[in-house]
Amino acid sequence: MITLKRFEENTQGNDWVVGDLHGCFGLLKALLREINFDEAADRLFSVGDLVDRGPDSAGVLNLLALPWLYSVRGNHEQIALDTDLTDNDSKAYYQSIGGSWFLRAPKLAQDAYRKAFADLPLAIEVATLLGPIGIVHADCPLPTWGQFARTLEDEDTAIQLQMMAQWSRDRIMRGNERGIPDLRALIVGHTPRAMPEALGNVIDIDTGAVYGNALTAIRLWDLETISVGA
Template sequence: MTLFKQLLVNPNGRDFVVGDIHGHLSRLEKVLDYHQFKPESDRLIAVGDLINRGTDSLNTLRLLSEPWFFSVAGNHERMISQYRQALTRRQLTADERQKMVSIGAQWLLDAYDALNEDKWADLITEIMNLITQMPLMIQVGNGPEAVGVIHAELPDWDWSRSVTRLERIKKVKFWDQPRDEPSIESLLWGNAQFQSLRNGEQNDRHISGIAWVIQGHSVSNIPRRAGNRLWIDTGADESQSAHGLSIAELGPQLTVTTHFRDLRIRTERFNLTPQPRFHSVLMS
């Protein structure tokens, strides 16, 4: 098993990619209802950071058990896995507990403190089993229309080379190690490309070997595009009305809808070369 997952084109329904959820399951459910998501035929692929900060991290993570849900790992899943031994043995240090609080993992600490040994063992085993099944790259489809999904940014400007690099690392080995492999660290933590975009640099550069790369991690109040890269973490966890949860429907063009905290809904349609068009509506 490797850290790369290939999904064939969905012949029966639609495919969506959603931004960082961060435990806000009820918001995700409302977004899926709006788009009339059908779990019997449609699929949802997440850009990682399913957990922490929100009110229902555990049940958000449990979506990984659903046949219609897929996700790459984000840095928040990785941080939890890095404390795997201390959590399993209930041997967190004061510094480690503080780190867990700082990343929004109080939901896990509450269970750590409250459950008896058997229930805690069952819970932490379930959580780690779910996290360690997550890949770091997902590809939907093949050929010139294929779409890649990652959390942060690629270690290489070539999709195929990044896949090859990733496939050299066994999934079990990666999740068992407390430290990241330097050659792929950017997949979980990188934001240099996003910062270049914000600075007005590299706006037209493309990732070769893939039609689109959709990613999260770097928060913006609207989806941001550079070449064939699209960032869709619009701050589902942020309390400001200018932030929300974004979801992209895959197709000949990407249709990206941001559901803001103030109930506005903004839809953008992205082609590979023209600039996106958008409109906004206010939901009552």
Template sequence: MFEISAVARVKHFAANTAGRDFAVGDIHGHFTRLQAALDAARFTPSVDRLFSVGDLIDRGPECRAALDWLDKPWFHAVCGNHDDYVVHFDTCAVDSWIFNGGLWFTHLSLPEQKTFAATFAELPIAIEVETAQGLIGIVHADCPFPSWAQLRNELQSPKSSQRLMQVQNRCLWSRSRLEQRETQGVAGLRALVVGHSPIPVPVRLGNVIHIDTAGWRPAEGYFTLLNLETLEPAP
């Protein structure tokens, strides 16, 4: 009998009847730039909600701010592949992580590292948000199955720890849909929102919307705030 953490790997949110819901692409330690984008969209924390496709840290100068943002009641994130490095900081491929922006983590004390790891371990792999037009799914990179129901079942009731790791890795790392321009989509959702692959403008393939427009690259990118009701970027 294998043991699997009791952490909720799929988190469900009821419809927001008071304000707006937005999704944002990879943040990578650029929270000041993200706040500027929210201000431009007239984001109202008392009623609006922001859903992140993950990769809160690495590469940018404000990685420590991720914990403060996760404390905000209106900010909700799935786990990205960079966030997963933090969860497994003592067993992951450290050289690869540092090469891809993880040097900041080595400057933290061990208690600080453990705090980050414990907090990031609570991040779900998938989020689903109800809207008046239908259910919206959010994962970092992709849904590896033709239906959302299958992904939900695989994450919530995995057959083995090895199978769970395979599914999670696809959710966190896969770029095949974007690279192969797959348009089949994911059944059971109005739309699936993902990040992970930096692109100049949002791309929609079937009902899968890629929104990592590289707001973490100040010289060339910007943050896309996707309105989950209209499925259009905020002005």
């Protein structure tokens, strides 16, 4: 399991992070047109939850094969990995949160999806001119990014933090503005908001695309957000 992946500063183009896709890949294409995305120079990072609930989750392998896209593992990718396909209750739970596309897929396809999801890191760190930017699906589970990064070096310990990194809504729901002091910004998704929301330097860019709302991306050099859709 890859727990943390680091990227050097992009000196050729723009770096963007996109919110929870949930299979809304058509909306992603519209967003890429809106931001004039340059496949030769730009990079697109994702906060995870690429799949489930939306119209084209099965296209995720094509998306992950793109050389300019990088994603952390969201809770929905984790559920696909953890679902016991021999247990009816486990499958019923996954179906209830939008996993029917996966459960209907042939075994070879399921194996390919799981391999792709297992290869996704829990966290990404991107160097920028003004300081590092962290990306996780839900939240940084420790007070500083440095503590979190060091902990992730030990996979046994990292597993203990995985659930909070992928599932926690505590910061957003409590309006906790303490932020992460050793990052320029932490970009997260997981908790849908009507518009991008910043609490300290933690920015939630899940604007609920799969629920008929907008899909949002944030540009890392100036932290400007752009949304398309409702």
